Amino acid sequence: MSRDLEVFNLVKAEKVEDLIYGLAIRGVTKHFHRTKRANSKPRLHQKFRQIFKPEKEVIRAVDDISLEVNIGEIYGILGANGSGKSTLIRLISTLLIPDAGSIHVFGDDVVTDSLKVRQVMNRVSVEASFFKRLSSAENLIYAARLYGIPAPEAERKSKQILERLGFDADRMNEEMEHLSRGMQQKVAIARALLTTPMLLLLDEPTTGLDPKSKRDVQAFIEEIRRERNAVIVLTTHDMAEAERLCDKIAIIDRGRFIAEGTVEELIASAPSQNGAPATLEDVFIALTGKSIEEEE
Ligand SMILES: Nc1ncnc2c1ncn2[C@@H]1O[C@H](COP(=O)(O)OP(=O)(O)O)[C@@H](O)[C@H]1O
Numbered sequence: 159m160s161r162d163l164e165v166f167n168l169v170k171a172e173k174v175e176d177l178i179y180g181l182a183i184r185g186v187t188k189h190f191h192r193t194k195r196a197n198s199k200p201r202l203h204q205k206f207r208q209i210f211k212p213e214k215e216v217i218r219a220v221d222d223i224s225l226e227v228n229i230g231e232i233y234g235i236l237g238a239n240g241s242g243k244s245t246l247i248r249l250i251s252t253l254l255i256p257d258a259g260s261i262h263v264f265g266d267d268v269v270t271d272s273l274k275v276r277q278v279m280n281r282v283s284v285e286a287s288f289f290k291r292l293s294s295a296e297n298l299i300y301a302a303r304l305y306g307i308p309a310p311e312a313e314r315k316s317k318q319i320l321e322r323l324g325f326d327a328d329r330m331n332e333e334m335e336h337l338s339r340g341m342q343q344k345v346a347i348a349r350a351l352l353t354t355p356m357l358l359l360l361d362e363p364t365t366g367l368d369p370k371s372k373r374d375v376q377a378f379i380e381e382i383r384r385e386r387n388a389v390i391v392l393t394t395h396d397m398a399e400a401e402r403l404c405d406k407i408a409i410i411d412r413g414r415f416i417a418e419g420t421v422e423e424l425i426a427s428a429p430s431q432n433g434a435p436a437t438l439e440d441v442f443i444a445l446t447g448k449s450i451e452e453e454e
């Protein structure tokens with residue numbers, strides 16, 4: 159980075175520390191407005207009101223969240239369905255604009271420098287889209303061309319990543335629509351890693367996978383952490399996964415972070431259960447008053 163650019167970034171970033179962290183989020187909020195659904199048997203005047211002056215409901219999907227992630231760290235966001243995980247990931251990945259607060263990725267603001275941010279970031283999510291009638295190899299080569307990677311290199315790289323993910327190489331030429339959810343997810347991960355993203359966003363990378371695919375994907379995420387100096391943000395509702403993979407965990411509930419720390423720190427904060435050491439699940443229940451599956 160040139161000296162001028164450095165000074166420019168310094169002026170632009172809200173705090174000097176925002177330049178040091180791979181990812182720095184300060185007080186980010188995102189609300190959605192949804193028309194309230196009418197009750198089952200609305201009276202006539204209620205029907206009219208619903209048409210001419212519909213009642214709006216505010217959903218605080220992400221509510222005043224702050225966090226920092228260092229390079230080389232996996233930051234976990236643990237929460238039930240609907241707690242705001244994907245909204246936060248979409249805000250970081252420039253797909254949504256925050257109502258308030260700021261997000262910096264390696265010192266660049268996701269709103270004003272979105273192009274720069276997109277170049278260093280990749281996101282894997284359950285809604286990943288593919289050309290279903292094309293094979294995984296074709297899909298990966300297509301994506302690689304968009305990134306400017308030559309086809310032979312893309313093919314070699316794709317094969318290598320898929321192999322490490324335990325993807326049956328014989329099936330690389332089979333149409334995507336014939337592959338299981340687990341196999342499709344592996345292709346989504348391979349696609350995100352064709353380039354070398356400095357920020358990798360993994361939105362529930364193992365949700366809905368069979369046990370073997372889940373283990374394959376988790377082992378691969380551990381490998382990436384060892385090999386690459388990237389910033390990884392991972393969302394999950396799986397306690398064991400958060401415990402296994404994440405250096406730091408934030409527990410999210412109704413759009414708010416209600417706890418943050420290493421697994422040890424979180425567990426130390428919970429009362430022990432009749433002498434037995436607390437688990438991450440105990441921490442979650444103590445803080446939210448419910449188990450994570452209850453809301454699923
Ligand atoms: N585009 C949207 N419009 C309206 N409400 C939304 C939208 N996206 C998410 N929500 C709502 O925001 C809340 C958080 O959703 P989400 O971030 O998808 O949670 P999670 O990923 O943890 O399951 C939910 O109540 C969801 O219904």
Ligand SMILES: [Mg+2]
Pocket residue numbers: 243244245361362
């Ligand atoms: Mg989600």
